[in-house]
Amino acid sequence: MSFLVLLFLLIGSVLFAHSGVKDINVLNRMKLMSSMAEHVKILGQMMKKQTSFDEKRVTETLNKILSLSEETHTVFKVNATDPKSEAKSIIWRDFDDFIKLSNQLSDNVKSLTISKYEDLRPAMMKIGAGCKACHKKYRE
Amino acid sequence: MYVNASPRLIIFVSVIIVATIAYFFLSAPSSFDIRKLKLLKADPVNGEYVYRVAGCSGCHLGEGKSKKNYLAGGQRFETNFGTFVAPNISNSKIYGIGNWNFKSFYGAVKFGQSPEGMHYFPAFPYTTYIKMTDQDVLDLWSFWKTLPSVDVPSKKHEVNFPFNIRLNIGIWKRLYLSNKFVDATPDRATYIVEALGHCAECHTPRDILGGLKESKWMLGAENPSGEGKIPPIHPSGLRWNKKEIVEYLSSGFTPDFDVAGGKMASIIEQTSKLTSYDLDLIADYLLRLQN
Numbered sequence: 001m002s003f004l005v006l007l008f009l010l011i012g013s014v015l016f017a018h019s020g021v022k023d024i025n026v027l028n029r030m031k032l033m034s035s036m037a038e039h040v041k042i043l044g045q046m047m048k049k050q051t052s053f054d055e056k057r058v059t060e061t062l063n064k065i066l067s068l069s070e071e072t073h074t075v076f077k078v079n080a081t082d083p084k085s086e087a088k089s090i091i092w093r094d095f096d097d098f099i100k101l102s103n104q105l106s107d108n109v110k111s112l113t114i115s116k117y118e119d120l121r122p123a124m125m126k127i128g129a130g131c132k133a134c135h136k137k138y139r140e
Numbered sequence: 141m142y143v144n145a146s147p148r149l150i151i152f153v154s155v156i157i158v159a160t161i162a163y164f165f166l167s168a169p170s171s172f173d174i175r176k177l178k179l180l181k182a183d184p185v186n187g188e189y190v191y192r193v194a195g196c197s198g199c200h201l202g203e204g205k206s207k208k209n210y211l212a213g214g215q216r217f218e219t220n221f222g223t224f225v226a227p228n229i230s231n232s233k234i235y236g237i238g239n240w241n242f243k244s245f246y247g248a249v250k251f252g253q254s255p256e257g258m259h260y261f262p263a264f265p266y267t268t269y270i271k272m273t274d275q276d277v278l279d280l281w282s283f284w285k286t287l288p289s290v291d292v293p294s295k296k297h298e299v300n301f302p303f304n305i306r307l308n309i310g311i312w313k314r315l316y317l318s319n320k321f322v323d324a325t326p327d328r329a330t331y332i333v334e335a336l337g338h339c340a341e342c343h344t345p346r347d348i349l350g351g352l353k354e355s356k357w358m359l360g361a362e363n364p365s366g367e368g369k370i371p372p373i374h375p376s377g378l379r380w381n382k383k384e385i386v387e388y389l390s391s392g393f394t395p396d397f398d399v400a401g402g403k404m405a406s407i408i409e410q411t412s413k414l415t416s417y418d419l420d421l422i423a424d425y426l427l428r429l430q431n
Contacts, residue, residue: 041397086368086401128391131399132408139401140368 025080029087032075036068040127047120058114065127066109072102086140098138105130167310169257172250174243180278187283190276192413193336194269198406199226202292211236212292217263219364221350222299224263230290238289245281246274252313259309261297262316262350270319271335316351329421337422342403343373358429375430385423386416 021027042061045051079092091098108130112123191197202212211230216223230236237245244255252266253259260266269277302308322340323330333339344352345361360372372378380388384395389411392400400408411419 037396037398040393040399044393044397124393125391128393128399132392132401132405135399135401136405139405140363 021082021084023080023082025075025078026082026085026087029075030085032068032071036065036131039064039068040124040131043114043120043124043127046117047124053117053120055115058120062109062112062114066106069102069105069109069130072105073099076102088138088140091138098134101134101137104133163307163311166314167259167307169253169259169310170247170251170313172247174246177242177246177274177278180275182282183279184282184286186276187279187281189414190272190280190336191283192410193332193418194272194280195337195407195410196229198403198410200229201406202290209287210290211287212290213294214292217364219263219350221303222297224261224297224299225295227294228290228292231285231287232289232291235291235293236289242278242281245284246277249277249280252309252317259306259313261299261306261309262312265338265341267317267352268335268338268341270317271321271331273331273335276336312349312351315349322354322357323425328418329425332418332421333425339373342370358426373426375427378426382420382423382427385426386419389414389419389422390416 021030039061042051043058046053046058073095076087076091076095076098079089081087081089105127108126112119112126114120114123197209197211199215199217200211200213202210202214211228213226213228215226217226228236231238233239237248240248240255247253247255248260248264249266249269250272251270252262252264297304321330321334323334326334340352340358343358343360344354345356345359347353358372358374360374360377361370363370378385380395387393387395388400389408391412392405392408394400399405411422414422
């Protein structure tokens with residue numbers, strides 16, 4: 001029974017995480033950011049030893065984070081807003097700098113080599129630094 | 141010449157005179173004596189650590205500047221009272237505080253007043269720094285003198301009437317400026333959070349005059365800029381354990397591996413440099429608010 005409740009809650013969370021957001025541009029960028037967080041979480045859970053270290057999965061996850069970071073400036077191209085959006089309007093006034101910062105995350109990810117558990121924390125710090133650099137200026 | 145004034149007029153004029161004297165008396169800057177501090181020995185290494193915990197660069201770093209300790213100011217803070225613009229507090233002798241001595245610095249940090257006795261707006265959190273130890277203020281000053289000079293003029297605050305009248309802040313201070321801790325049994329954890337870290341300045345709601353509502357300590361607040369809400373860091377709202385709080389303050393990662401944004405991202409840049417002992421203390425303090 002508790003499993004079913006959990007399952008419903010999970011489905012509900014996925015379906016309604018961005019409910020109420022009508023603008024397709026806002027929705028797309030929120031989805032991209034959620035996907036980014038989900039993939040960073042996979043590495044984070046390994047780092048916290050909540051899941052076991054799996055080099056193949058690490059590589060797949062890093063590739064996904066890289067492709068998401070390279071896609072970031074594309075989904076933010078259109079200046080659209082929604083009350084649920086956490087994007088600051090300065091993004092579109094300073095779009096070249098926004099691209100530069102989103103590329104910084106791609107560069108950080110490209111430079112990573114994770115072949116053993118001990119590599120995870122420094123790698124996560126580098127990914128986090130890439131995210132923070134952009135969030136600091138462009139996210140509420 | 142004899143003037144036949146009515147008793148009502150005499151009372152009215154007397155009330156005005158008494159009220160004016162009371163206003164100037166109550167709004168006057170504090171007097172303080174730093175002679176006793178001459179016995180203390182300054183430690184710039186500790187001063188640098190105090191600088192990190194107190195988050196000075198979080199507000200005063202030049203907008204968009206990643207250059208270390210570039211305290212040119214310019215960041216804007218929108219509030220219900222108007223927009224405050226962080227001033228240049230670098231060692232520039234023209235635009236910053238390069239001509240100050242320790243007494244000027246002490247008066248600014250602990251009592252929120254300029255060397256000339258002008259009240260600073262409480263957007264500068266001297267309401268918490270007043271609880272800072274004299275040793276830490278002295279150490280901070282000794283570190284401050286090693287910081288670079290940046291010759292960039294400060295911008296004017298855009299504060300609405302009557303909040304732009306500095307004398308009124310003297311009266312405000314009588315209501316809200318206190319060196320007493322909210323925590324009934326203060327220890328180093330209290331000191332870091334309430335005196336240096338000034339977490340409550342954003343995470344506690346304010347009353348109509350801009351004072352912190354201690355009855356709602358760390359329960360989250362309206363975002364003064366009008367967008368979104370500043371989240372609670374009281375355990376009733378923030379259901380993170382000690383490890384999760386420490387992780388967030390060290391790396392910026394939430395338990396769900398989201399990453400801090402906005403002003404909090406600047407704060408994490410400083411907290412990530414704190415000792416693990418002090419990060420543990422911050423987490424301990426927040427978790428014990430439940431009791």
